[in-house]
Amino acid sequence: MPPLPDDPSPPSRPWGPWAAIAGLVLGLSLAFAWVAGWIGPAARLTAPRLVDDIENGKPFPGFRRAHSRGVCVAGYFEPSAEAATLSRARVFRQPRTPVQGRLSIGGGDPFGAEAQARVRSLALSLRTDDGQEWRMAMNSFPFFAVATPAGFHAQLLASRPDPATGKPDPAKMAAFLERYPEAARFQAWAKSAPWSSSWANTEYNGVNAFRFIDAQGRSRFVRWSMQPQAAFEALATTTRQDAEADYLQRELAQRLAQGPLRWDLVVTEAAAGDPVDDPSQPWPASRPTHVAGTLVLERSEPQATGACRDVNYDPTVVPDGVALSDDPILAARAAAYSISFNRRERETARGDIARPAPTHGTEATR
Numbered sequence: 103m104p105p106l107p108d109d110p111s112p113p114s115r116p117w118g119p120w121a122a123i124a125g126l127v128l129g130l131s132l133a134f135a136w137v138a139g140w141i142g143p144a145a146r147l148t149a150p151r152l153v154d155d156i157e158n159g160k161p162f163p164g165f166r167r168a169h170s171r172g173v174c175v176a177g178y179f180e181p182s183a184e185a186a187t188l189s190r191a192r193v194f195r196q197p198r199t200p201v202q203g204r205l206s207i208g209g210g211d212p213f214g215a216e217a218q219a220r221v222r223s224l225a226l227s228l229r230t231d232d233g234q235e236w237r238m239a240m241n242s243f244p245f246f247a248v249a250t251p252a253g254f255h256a257q258l259l260a261s262r263p264d265p266a267t268g269k270p271d272p273a274k275m276a277a278f279l280e281r282y283p284e285a286a287r288f289q290a291w292a293k294s295a296p297w298s299s300s301w302a303n304t305e306y307n308g309v310n311a312f313r314f315i316d317a318q319g320r321s322r323f324v325r326w327s328m329q330p331q332a333a334f335e336a337l338a339t340t341t342r343q344d345a346e347a348d349y350l351q352r353e354l355a356q357r358l359a360q361g362p363l364r365w366d367l368v369v370t371e372a373a374a375g376d377p378v379d380d381p382s383q384p385w386p387a388s389r390p391t392h393v394a395g396t397l398v399l400e401r402s403e404p405q406a407t408g409a410c411r412d413v414n415y416d417p418t419v420v421p422d423g424v425a426l427s428d429d430p431i432l433a434a435r436a437a438a439y440s441i442s443f444n445r446r447e448r449e450t451a452r453g454d455i456a457r458p459a460p461t462h463g464t465e466a467t468r
Contacts, residue, residue, distance in 0.1 A: 147255050149437035153445070155258055156210060156438075164455035165212040167442040169223050172206030173351050174408025177362065179228055181395035188322075188369060188392060189314035191423030192230040199228045201397065204410040205301045205354065208241075213458040217337065217345040220292055224306040224328060225415035226397070234421035239435070240306035240328060242298065246381035247288035251434035253382075257285060284382040297337040300353050302363045303330050310417065310432050311378040313425040314369070323372035323427065325385065328365035328397055332357075354402055365397040379429045412450075414443040 156167045178198050185194035193199045207214070208221030222242040229235045248254050260278035264271045279285055298304040307327040315321045346352070357363060371390045377383040405411050418426055418436040426432055449455065 147252055149434070149441045152251070152255055152258075152434070152438050153441045155255065158262065161445075162210065162212050162456040163449040164446055166206075166446060167438075168210055169206040169208060169225075170210050170212035171214055171216065171219075172204050172223075172405055172410075173354065174202070174403045174405050174410035175205055175399045176200075176202045176401050176403075176409065177397065177399040179367070179395055179397050182393050184392055185394040186317075188316065188324075188394060189423040190317045191236070191314075191421050192232055192234055193228050193236055193421065194394065194423070196231055199230050201226055201228050201399075202409045202413075203227060203399075204405065204413075204415065205350075205402075207350070212456065213347065215345070215347045216350040217342045220297070222298065222301055222304045222306070222350075224301075224304075225410070225413075227413060227415065230421065235419055236421045236424065237415050237417060237419040238308055238326075239415045239417040240308045242304050242306060243288065243291060244307050244309070245288065245291075245384045246309045246431060247285045248282050249284055249380045249382045250430055253282045253285070254431070254434070256282060287382070296334075297342065299335040299337040299341070300332070300357065301350050302354060302357050303332040303334050305329050306365070308417070309381040310429045311372065311381070311427040312420065313427060315423050315425060321425070323376070323378045324369050325372075326367060326369045326394070329368050331364040331366065331396075351402070358400070358402055363399045367394045367397060368392070369394045378427045381429060381431050412447065414439050416440070 153167055161167065162170060177200075179193060179201050180198050181194040181196075188194070203224065203226035206223045206225070207216050207219035208223065209219055224238075224240045226238045226240075227235060228238075246254075247257055256278050260274045261270050263269055279289075305327055308325060311323050311325055313321045314324050341349070369392045370385060371392075372378055372385060373389060376385050376389070403409075416436050416439050418432055420426065
């Protein structure tokens with residue numbers, strides 16, 4: 103999609119662009135406040151209630167409530183020559199930006215078996231030489247399961263294992279899919295897409311839409327992904343079943359011992375009519391893409407003592423040149439991440455940290 107034109111407000115109303123910007127900021131602020139539970143009816147879904155239901159009465163003190171098991175990583179980002187034409191963000195204009203981040207798996211068990219987790223994740227913090235920060239939170243799935251926070255909450259409840267069978271109740275899941283039919287696409291992906299054998303050969307997608315703003319003030323809606331330069335290799339079923347709990351961490355350390363790992367930051371532009379407020383709807387594969395740079399990871403360390411431990415990878419933290427869309431999932435993520443962060447930081451300060459049962463290959467990390 104070509105860049106969106108500047109605001110065509112006539113000279114007699116020079117405040118037009120500023121009013122539009124103020125309206126967007128106000129709308130996002132109200133969305134955040136609504137999801138966080140600061141405004142609105144008491145009975146509705148709030149961020150504390152959402153995090154409570156993620157915990158399901160069994161929190162792991164001192165750990166993230168979701169994507170609890172992971173490892174800290176660090177390296178740098180180098181932009182491509184094309185990147186500066188897409189956005190005026192400083193990260194696309196300075197030669198190299200330091201990066202610290204976190205590789206993790208889906209789920210709330212910080213001691214779970216890594217090879218058995220369907221979802222892999224990458225979170226990053228890029229801080230430029232002028233002090234601006236860009237945080238990303240990406241996942242191995244190509245689109246979100248549902249379009250709204252309410253849908254995610256409904257999925258969470260429907261997916262809980264029945265105590266009698268250890269599996270989700272089929273009737274509850276059927277009722278969920280009837281109400282949120284878009285989730286069937288995600289289920290099809292989860293069942294059919296091959297599992298990657300490593301964090302290093304996984305593609306990580308930022309499924310929410312953002313706006314890139316260039317030096318002339320023009321903007322375009324985009325989504326981005328980190329596409330690995332390492333060749334994809336499917337995880338063998340036997341490895342998935344039999345590997346030690348820290349399989350991905352060990353495999354990552356072995357790769358890093360051979361040299362840095364690289365991903366290309368690939369930016370996809372929306373076309374007119376593409377949904378920019380619904381992360382459950384993928385954009386057509388024919389949309390223009392641009393390689394905006396390369397992420398290089400050089401080292402890893404346990405999250406219990408690493409730089410990523412006390413970072414909230416809130417994807418709404420963006421620099422000048424990148425702006426949020428009005429996707430409601432973005433506001434919900436920011437609010438829920440904040441609640442999770444505050445809870446685990448208080449638990450850490452009290453020394454109230456969950457410990458694993460003695461199991462071979464399991465390392466206590468947070």
